[in-house]
Amino acid sequence: MSAILETRGLTKTFGGLTAVDDVSFALQKGELLAMIGPNGAGKSTCFNMLMGQLPPTSGAVYLDGEVITGLGPRQIWRRGVGRTFQITATYASMTVVENVQMALLSHNGEIFRVLPFAHRMHRDRALALLDMVGMAAQADRHCAVLAYGDLKRMELAIALAHDPKLLLMDEPTAGMAPRERLALMELTARIVAEQGVSVLFTEHDMDVVFGHAHRIMVLNRGALIAEGNAAEIRANPLVQDVYLGGGTVFGRAEKTDA
Template sequence: MSVVLETRGLTKAFGGLVAVNDVSLQLHKGELLALIGPNGAGKSTCFNMLMGQLRPTKGSVHLMGEDITGLSPRVIWRRGVGRTFQITATYASMTVVENVQMALLSHNHQVLKVLPYAHKMHRDRAHELLEMVGMAEQADRHCAVLAYGDLKRLELAIALAHEPTLLLMDEPTAGMAPRERIALMQLTADIVRDQGVSVLFTEHDMDVVFAHSHRIMVLNRGQLIADGNVEAIRNDPRVQEVYLGGGTVFKSEDEAEDA
């Protein structure tokens, strides 16, 4: 299996605090890889370095063998990386389908055009994407009035618009009801299967993680402490130590990290 994403010795220090310490990981084609860890483990920092929001202090990021360290989020996106946010980010003043069209316009380098009508462009493709995430019926609704779960699905459709090879999902099910979580992750798993996309996601709901990931990596205090399939992680004493012995609260973990 070919390696889609690879980090080598990824490190980020904020002043004296080392948030991510020497993380090396590999993500293979078609893989659904979960990155977990307790509060303050460095997951979001790690994610932000992958997406270009943060520049690593040391180490490098490689996409399909090419070094993408320090490139801007825009460039990384153009290289075929899509992402969804922990707190949804959509265009509230537009309709659902226009949100997707926007990503398609950007993908086709058409955002600076002033003559054509935007709402007529890539409409069919946008509908296909909405179909894929089960949002086709809501295509013409005002984005600002959507339910939270629907926003998450819309975001997924946006992230898939440029047919990415890699999808980074930061806490994809945060803030959702348990049933919605399962449904969204099932959807994601289906897309991975059908489209051949690779996914790296962070998550704090262990049910979701254990139910859907192909492989799990555990981050604690900035360092990778475990890497393996579901069974292996479930039985790993260090992971149990971190999660159960540490007494950390799962909920709302990355909120503190983001703040």
């Protein structure tokens, strides 16, 4: 297997605080990789560097063997990297299918050229994407009336509209009921298997992580402290002490995510 995403010595400091500390890992093609850790471990900071929202203090990020360190979010997106966020951001005044159509228009560079006719463009492809995530029946509903779990599934369809080779999912099940969480990750795992998309996701729900991730890496105080499959992570004494035993970091509760 070859790595779709790789980091080498990725580090981010804010003044005297080291939020991400010399993190190196590789995500293989077609892999579902979970990044876990207590609040304040540096997961979101790491994600923001991968997607270009934050420049690293040192280290490098590679996509398909090409250095993407220093590129902006749009440049990285154009190279085939999609992202979903902890809090969904959609056009509430538009319908579900129109939101996906807008993503397809952006992917094709047509936003400004055909904006007056946007509602007619790429509707069939948008409906196919919504069908993939189980939202085709709600295609013509306005986003403002959707349940939160449905918004999350629509956000996944929007991310897939770019036909990404890599998908970064930051807390994809945040705010969802337990049954909805498992259903969303089952859907994601199916897309990984069927479409060959590689996924890196952060998550606090251990049922989701252990039930679906091919491999898990654990951050603590910005550093990568463990990596392995579900059984190896469960059995790791340091992980048990730091994370699984109550969400504390060496006995001190963390309150904010770096």
